[in-house]
Amino acid sequence: MQHRIIVLGAGYTGAIAAGRLARRLRREDVAITLVNAEPDFVERVRLHQLAAGQDLKSRPLPAMFAGSGVMLRLAKVTGVDADRRTVAVADAGGTEELAYDTLVYALGSGWSPQDVPGAAEHAYELAGRAGALRLRERLTRLDAGQAVLVVGGGLTGLEAASELAEARPDLDIALAVRGGLGDWLSPKGREHLRKVFGRLGITVYEHADVTAVGADRVSTADGRTIPAAVTVWTTGFAVHPIARATTLEVTGTGQIVVDGTMRSVSHPDVYAIGDAAMAMGPGDKPLRMSCASGGLTAWQAADAIGARLTGDKLPATPIRYFNQCVSLGRKEGLIQYVTADDRAVRAVLTGRLAAVYKELVCKGAAWGVANPTFGLPSRRRRVTRARAATAAGLPTSASRE
Structure with a gap:
């Protein structure tokens, strides 16, 4: 039977994770469902441009994931039962429960x-x-x-x-x-x-x-x-409230506590990425809520899930920062280079060149969502029942009900 992977949220983190998993794993072995309330991908790092009167490129999710093996489910997530391994969703047709073997929680954050x-x-x-x-x-x-x-x-x-x-x-x-x-x-x-x-x-x-x-x-x-x-x-963000209502271990802010592979410390079948995760970076400091953190945690989680399902080596690449990119209008920018734990160093890039740099970063982030499998080996690894059970935190003799 197929190992059921559900990814909640098709922002930068969720979309990247879903596509990366589809590239690593055989379609015969896994069923990957990406749940999102909206039919289009939202370039969150460009929303200040949208507010200022600029029109952003349309990026329909069905077109982005066509032929990828990822099934897109357009619905609002209304609840997660981490003990029963189900997700409640609602759309115009009513409500439904989706069962999972592995859950990737990427519902992100909103304003506070x-x-x-x-x-x-x-x-x-x-x-x-x-x-x-x-x-x-x-x-x-x-x-x-x-x-x-x-x-x-x-x-x-x-x-x-x-x-x-x-x-x-x-x-x-x-x-x-x-x-x-x-x-x-x-x-x-x-x-x-x-x-x-x-x-x-x-x-x-x-x-x-x-x-x-x-x-x-x-x-x-x-x-x-x-x-x-x-x-x-623009004083800060608050994470989606659903995780706080579950039995998952969360922080006081509602972020899911994870280990270095983005796996929940309380429920081994759940991974949290992006703003939804309380993940530690260099210097034992929490990763900040940002697009920069989101992409890194998405890669880490997808590679860890793939490794556990196929018996490959777990990812060992540490998550670290390199710079902070700030657009200052369309003609100016500021690239502040930072240490691995996100502290500013003397080096900066400014002016028109920095604006071009930031624009390339934004385009690269959107391209990465549309092409999340780029650079990965095309050969998908086999998932065995024993590995799938172990990856989900079950005894190897467990069977699906």
Whole structure:
């Protein structure tokens, strides 16, 4: 009988993992199902461009996985029973339970208002396509000179502020950051960031801890009031809540605790990748929520599942970082090189060349999703019943009910 692998979520991580598994394993031995609520792949790293008025290339999932051996199931995941090994899904036709032998949990994350009063009611977000389109529509109704405030000084905030300022120079774009602008960057990186922000006319409010969001302003912990006809919230992400409702071991934030192969420490038949996983990187530091982490964890999990099912050697390549890529509009960029554990070093790449570099990274990420099997050996390995049972954490004599 076929070993049933279900992958939840067709973002960067889930799509890559599903395709990589299809390349490694024989179709006669495994049935790979990819579950996703939307029919198209969403380039999350480009959603600030979508919000700024640019149109993104359509990437239908059925076309991407045609002929791959991956079965696409368009449905919303409503629950996971990790003890019974089932996934509950819902679509226009009703609800259904899908049984699995191995589960790859890649439901990712969404935006988080972080319990700040008024944020959920008044702020706009960029964590999903629906949010980016809602912000895009709102921006089209703003008159020249109106204020747009981006809250959050991470990569998403920097990219959103610069993209909006370049696309809408008629608006008053500002950025509120809790610490200093780009304070995690190298001195040269911070200097370039300030130069670009100055050229784009972006007002920066530093050490501004936003404590409340209103319809036309925000308040900060030090008593300041900052005008904002539109507030864009980019202060962090929250993982999908489904894992927290299961018997899987999760952290206080709802991330699934995994080992170095992305395997759940409590349920050996479950793997978690991307933002959904609490995975440790170099220096025994948790991997940050990012596209960069997602791709690496997807490869690790897919290769580990394949190895356990076929008796191959487990992957031993450590997960590490190389750089942080920041687009600052369409013509400027900043590539901050980092240590393996994600700390900035002196070296940076800036200017037009950095913008081209970042664009190639974005295109490469999308290409990797559409071609997740590239570079893998074309010869698929055989899955035996004993290996499949062991990989799923069952006694080798166990049979499927």
